Amino acid sequence: MIQTFGEFPVLTTFFKRFIPETSGNIAITFALAALPLLATVGAGVDYSRIAQQTAVLQATLDASVLAGARTNGAELTTAANYFKGQSTVAGATARFALDGNAVSGTATATIPTTLMAVVGTSAVAISAKATAIRTTTSTGGAALPCIFALAPNTSQALLVNSGARINAPDCEVHVRSTASPAAIFNAGTTLNLKTFCIQGGNIIKNTSSPLPIQTNCAAASDPYDGKLPKPSVGSCTNTKRVYDPPPGGGFHTMPAGSVWCDLNFNGAPRIVFQPGLHIIKGRMVINSNAIIEGTGVTFYFPDTNSEIRFNGGLTARLSAPTTGPYANILMFEPSTSTNTTQYVFNSSVSEEISGLIYLPRRDLTWNSTSTVNGSRIQIVSNTIIFNSLDWRLSTNSGLSSSSGSTTSVRLTQ
Secondary structure: OHHHHHHOHHHHHHHHOOOOOOHHHHHHHHHHHHHHHHHHHHHHHHHHHHHHHHHHHHHHHHHHHHHHHHOOOOHHHHHHHHHHHHOOOOOOEEEEEEEOOEEEEEEEEEEEOOHHHHHOOOEEEEEEEEEEEEEEEEOOOOOOOOEEEOOOOOOOOEEEOOOEEEEEEEEEEEEOOOOOOOEEEOOOOEEEEEEEEEOOOOEEEOOOOOOOEEOOOOOOOOOOOOOOOOOOOOOOOOOOOEEOOOHHHOOEEEOOOEEEEEEEEOOOOEEEEOOEEEEEEEEEEEOOOOEEEEEOEEEEOOOOOOEEEEOOOEEEEEEOOOOOOOOOEEEEOOOOOOOOEEEEEOOEEEEEEEEEEEEEEEEEEEOOOEEEEEEEEEEEEEEEEEOOEEEEEEOOHHHOOOOOEEEEEEEOO
């Protein structure tokens, strides 16, 4: 075919220039063919990240409307502040609306792409919607129990050992176990409580002291299951794992909004937690004779491997917030964990604590010489052991339904 151009020598020479070199054509062809493949792979990578960010945005918005619905009279402010403080999606914004007892919200964000930008898509808009409603149910004027042992089939779900002294005349202790025995009360105890409501019919009572025990009783179920906010857990705040005593007899100041991961406090430290939420990831070990202070504080454990471990001789003054999404919550964990672990509170010199201690997946033990005075607490656990201790408690009105009703919030969207 090239020879047919022989009648036109100029044109023949012109076209011959392009005939010998074909390697560049192959490279160009491959590059053009690779563009759809690169676009497809890039879209997969980008959309995976976009889906993850959408899920995070949705979870934060869900928690925000729940927090708002839980705060009667400040719903929109609470929801907005919660979203602002907990959102980890860059540039995310949210709008909230109140309709009766329902708090709704819409959140949006723009996620920049990486590989998809090659084909002209530099960013993707994401959004989330959520609605939470607050409902009030009459309880006939009954107060919530102040101590729960939720394990349904565990033997000795409540164990009260010799030397335990609890003076809490308004406190009900509810045990849901139907195992044999469901509870054991040993000799040498002084228990001034309103009642022990035991779901099962078999207990061991090794004391002649009169106790207000009811067996085959309709013990209350977990009143907070799925109803507490779930904070977003980010990266660790701390840059060191061991905190030595500050020079000159100072104290450690722990900022709120932090994620504390696997810390050890040496010496006999004084630790002051600033008001707000503190996330404890892993184990925070506080050595003997420590002084712990915190007003308006909440400690969140994201899993059952997380805890604050006090090594005895504790002096504590801790109180939960009175308003906001964590109102009346001092310590809590998710109720969705599948495993249970032991959680030990060692001896204390003096404790003044106020708020809900919600650890439904823990087997709690209060060890010897645990002294809790003038405190207003509610304890929710899997099982519970009271060793030699001295407690004087009063009911926490913020955690009680003594007014004749209970309030709960739930997601409807």
